[in-house]
């Protein structure tokens with residue numbers, strides 16, 4: 563029976579780290595959780611109550627018999643993963659801004675350059691179509707008076723309610739946001755399978771909700787100075803000064819958001835000036851496909867194999 567005694571502890575971090583990284587692409591949104599759970603399971607198993615060393619040693623022997631093949635197997639999987647080209651990994655870029663600050667304008671330019679974009683506003687419109695769960699909940703809480711004659715939601719009426727009542731806005735957000743996020747996740751996975759190198763997520767409330775920023779490699783803010791934002795919003799939507807101000811006030815001020823973003827595109831001026839900034843951003847995104855994954859995988863392989871060779875040598879020499 564293979565028994566490595568106290569050397570077993572070498573294998574524990576090796577297999578835990580290895581398995582964590584093996585699972586990483588499958589669970590890229592909870593990688594830490596998976597690693598800790600795995601590690602904790604092993605620790606719990608090791609330290610469960612036992613009366614004497616005579617019971618403890620055979621238990622360790624059983625654990626090491628399971629651990630050894632898994633330690634051998636895990637570096638092999640990671641080695642295979644590290645041989646994958648860098649194109650097989652994907653990162654996310656969060657794009658945000660304020661109402662009428664120019665997100666759609668920037669997104670259109672990025673699409674022209676061939677970027678994959680997922681638009682939260684488009685998804686927000688889809689998930690409130692009749693027969694969807696969010697639609698039923700909106701009708702239950704806001705009443706049938708926010709419906710058009712054809713049964714669809716009257717967006718103008720609903721907008722007038724939620725932009726003048728913060729608590730109703732929160733209620734609408736709590737209905738729609740989980741559905742929007744589920745659909746975004748599906749689309750991200752679809753782009754991953756299709757082999758996209760990065761995906762841009764256009765999320766107007768990215769910094770307000772702040773739940774998704776940790777998954778973004780970069781965050782881009784489409785900025786616009788406040789007077790220009792107000793006048794563009796009024797011109798586009800035909801809103802009164804007070805209505806437009808209420809909509810802008812429903813979001814974090816752009817000056818505050820620009821401090822939170824890793825990149826800022828200033829869309830206060832001419833479209834051509836914006837286009838030049840978009841071109842620079844695009845070049846940086848293209849250049850930032852680094853080899854982090856491959857480097858981490860190679861590091862784990864070296865540590866794992868080194869630990870195993872050391873253990874095997876000690877086992878067979880003694």
Ligand SMILES: CC(C)(COP(=O)(O)OP(=O)(O)OC[C@H]1O[C@@H](n2cnc3c(N)ncnc32)[C@H](O)[C@@H]1O)[C@@H](O)C(=O)NCCC(=O)NCCS
Nearest residue numbers: 660661682683686717720721724731735738766767812813
């Ligand atoms: C209130 C609704 C019906 C108004 O629809 P309308 O067609 O007039 O506007 P549209 O959906 O195109 O949104 C325009 C802009 O308004 C702003 N906005 C929309 N919803 C919100 C909100 N809940 N809080 C603050 N700003 C918002 C965003 O900047 C967005 O880009 C609609 O925006 C909605 O259902 N909002 C809730 C879902 C949501 O939060 N969407 C934002 C994307 S996550």
Ligand SMILES: Nc1ncnc2c1ncn2[C@@H]1O[C@H](COP(=O)(O)OP(=O)(O)OP(=O)(O)O)[C@@H](O)[C@H]1O
Nearest residue numbers: 660661662663664665666667794798829831832833
């Ligand atoms: N640089 C620019 N110069 C002049 N007009 C612009 C410029 N950028 C955008 N606009 C106009 O401003 C309005 C808002 O732009 P856009 O729709 O891109 O903003 P948005 O952030 O996507 O808006 P929302 O979040 O409200 O949907 C549009 O009417 C657009 O044509």
